[in-house]
Amino acid sequence: MKKGIYRMNKMQKALAELSEMDELAARRSPVHTLHPAAKLLTTIVYILVTLSFDKYDLSGIVPMVLWPVLMFTISGVNVRTCFYKLRIVLPLVMAVGLFNPFFDKEIMVSIGGIGVSGGVISMITLMLKGVFCLMASFLLMATTKIDSLCAALRKLHVPAMLVSLLQLTYRYVGVMTEELAVMTEAYHLRAPGQKGIHISAWGSFLGQLLLRSMDRAQELFSSMMLRGYHEHFHYADIDRFRARDALFMAGCILFFVLLRYGNIAQLIGGLVVY
Amino acid sequence: MIEFRNVKFEYEKGKEVLHDMSFRIEKGESVGLIGANGAGKSTIMKLLLGLLQGEGKVLIDGTEVKKETLGEIRAKLGFVLQNSDNQMFMPTVYEDMIFGPLNYGLSREVVDKRVDEVLARLNLEYLKHRYNHKISGGEKRMGAIATILAMEPAAILMDEPTSALDPYNRRLVINTIRELEQTKLIASHDLDMILDTCDRVILISGGRIAADGPAREILSNKELLEANRMELPLRMQ
Ligand SMILES: Nc1ncnc2c1ncn2[C@@H]1O[C@H](COP(=O)(O)OP(=O)(O)OP(=O)(O)O)[C@@H](O)[C@H]1O
Ligand SMILES: [Mg+2]
Numbered sequence: 001m002k003k004g005i006y007r008m009n010k011m012q013k014a015l016a017e018l019s020e021m022d023e024l025a026a027r028r029s030p031v032h033t034l035h036p037a038a039k040l041l042t043t044i045v046y047i048l049v050t051l052s053f054d055k056y057d058l059s060g061i062v063p064m065v066l067w068p069v070l071m072f073t074i075s076g077v078n079v080r081t082c083f084y085k086l087r088i089v090l091p092l093v094m095a096v097g098l099f100n101p102f103f104d105k106e107i108m109v110s111i112g113g114i115g116v117s118g119g120v121i122s123m124i125t126l127m128l129k130g131v132f133c134l135m136a137s138f139l140l141m142a143t144t145k146i147d148s149l150c151a152a153l154r155k156l157h158v159p160a161m162l163v164s165l166l167q168l169t170y171r172y173v174g175v176m177t178e179e180l181a182v183m184t185e186a187y188h189l190r191a192p193g194q195k196g197i198h199i200s201a202w203g204s205f206l207g208q209l210l211l212r213s214m215d216r217a218q219e220l221f222s223s224m225m226l227r228g229y230h231e232h233f234h235y236a237d238i239d240r241f242r243a244r245d246a247l248f249m250a251g252c253i254l255f256f257v258l259l260r261y262g263n264i265a266q267l268i269g270g271l272v273v274y
Numbered sequence: 275m276i277e278f279r280n281v282k283f284e285y286e287k288g289k290e291v292l293h294d295m296s297f298r299i300e301k302g303e304s305v306g307l308i309g310a311n312g313a314g315k316s317t318i319m320k321l322l323l324g325l326l327q328g329e330g331k332v333l334i335d336g337t338e339v340k341k342e343t344l345g346e347i348r349a350k351l352g353f354v355l356q357n358s359d360n361q362m363f364m365p366t367v368y369e370d371m372i373f374g375p376l377n378y379g380l381s382r383e384v385v386d387k388r389v390d391e392v393l394a395r396l397n398l399e400y401l402k403h404r405y406n407h408k409i410s411g412g413e414k415r416m417g418a419i420a421t422i423l424a425m426e427p428a429a430i431l432m433d434e435p436t437s438a439l440d441p442y443n444r445r446l447v448i449n450t451i452r453e454l455e456q457t458k459l460i461a462s463h464d465l466d467m468i469l470d471t472c473d474r475v476i477l478i479s480g481g482r483i484a485a486d487g488p489a490r491e492i493l494s495n496k497e498l499l500e501a502n503r504m505e506l507p508l509r510m511q
Pocket of ligand 1: 285286291309310311312313314315316317318
């Protein structure tokens with residue numbers, strides 16, 4: 001018998017992981033109980049600040065890691081879980097700066113006598129930017145339920161249409177993955193020992209997947225409508241914006257500004273030799 | 275309470291699946307909807323809920339089902355879908371159960387009390403905080419039924435409520451349905467369940483009403499049932 005035949009197939013695993021986000025978000029911690037709008041806004045500011053660093057400002061961007069690290073620690077979300085779940089997107093984000101070293105060969109700094117080109121510096125800076133932004137987004141999703149997040153967006157006067165779209169997309173991605181899981185399983189049961197799906201079956205496979213997902217999405221939406229759904233988010237339990245939420249936001253943003261304009265690394269004592 | 279007046283329906287042009295259908299269900303009645311696969315049972319339910327629109331008139335409590343009245347109509351109806359995967363869309367059973375009632379403007383306390391009552395009635399307390407993607411098909415079905423009961427609708431429509439249930443849960447659902455005072459319309463191939471829960475049966479065949487009468491009469495008519503790809507319920511054999 002083939003090894004691992006009883007294990008979940010890849011799609012089922014992906015599905016389980018997606019749903020686990022809901023479970024992570026349902027946990028309790030000081031970060032989880034913060035107001036979703038406070039977390040959302042802080043995350044957005046964090047991402048903007050991170051992206052605003054100059055592409056050669058490696059020493060500036062490194063300390064930005066402090067915030068996600070702090071948040072991981074307080075929320076009790078596992079950093080390994082984060083990287084594990086992001087393993088598919090991570091390489092894509094990392095690849096963005098991959099060609100910089102070839103275009104930008106001018107030596108910028110030397111560390112221990114070895115010259116490092118501007119391309120390498122900007123590549124690393126870009127990679128870090130990508131990784132930090134992903135970490136921050138992951139933290140937001142792992143500590144906030146999608147429905148609370150949507151409720152917060154509505155409170156911030158984001159149009160109901162957009163918010164519904166976001167919420168439904170989140171549900172439909174689940175539906176589509178589920179259909180894909182069922183179909184790949186059915187396929188492999190009838191094509192034992194075959195790796196992947198044979199190219200001759202791709203067309204009908206994709207077509208079926210789309211039709212089935214659409215059918216299910218339709219029924220799901222009906223089921224929501226039948227229970228009085230009108231783009232309102234009565235069901236998300238979101239608390240009032242309290243002093244500690246404001247404090248959290250203000251504290252974090254101040255921290256970001258310090259990291260951005262205070263150049264902490266240089267204050268600490270010049271980790272990089274120019 | 276529920277009325278079909280000369281309803282015709284086609285999914286695709288020229289392929290009518292319901293032909294000039296008329297029937298009336300009074301308040302408080304329990305009606306079983308039976309018929310072979312593809313007879314048109316689910317289609318009838320969807321027309322009642324306004325999920326599909328055909329020719330003729332569909333009336334709920336004297337109000338015609340049309341775009342402008344959908345909100346009012348749907349507040350009166352609870353529908354247990356044939357496929358529970360599409361019914362349960364929130365992360366947990368509890369969140370699914372409060373979704374409907376909160377949408378209809380009930381307060382959190384009232385809803386929480388209702389949820390606990392319904393769960394206790396169905397012996398489902400253990401499901402309350404379970405994740406929908408981590409429960410079995412039958413448990414999900416029970417969750418879906420609980421979800422609808424928590425809405426306390428005036429009429430309940432169920433499409434195959436006992437499929438996927440083990441004998442214990444099937445019996446539990448049957449007993450629960452029997453205790454419900456609401457108007458009920460139940461589509462199923464489980465004729466023993468229909469016999470246990472319904473006083474009246476409407477038999478659909480090829481998009482027409484082939485028989486409509488007391489459950490005991492129709493469900494003991496061997497020729498009629500066999501002509502429609504069904505068998506006598508065990509209790510009648
Ligand atoms: N989306 C659709 N598009 C086209 N035809 C459809 C569609 N859904 C159902 N039909 C057709 O309409 C007819 C009635 O289907 P319906 O689902 O109402 O049957 P049913 O009595 O509920 O059957 P079952 O016992 O299998 O659930 C069938 O002939 C079916 O092929
Ligand atoms: Mg059906």
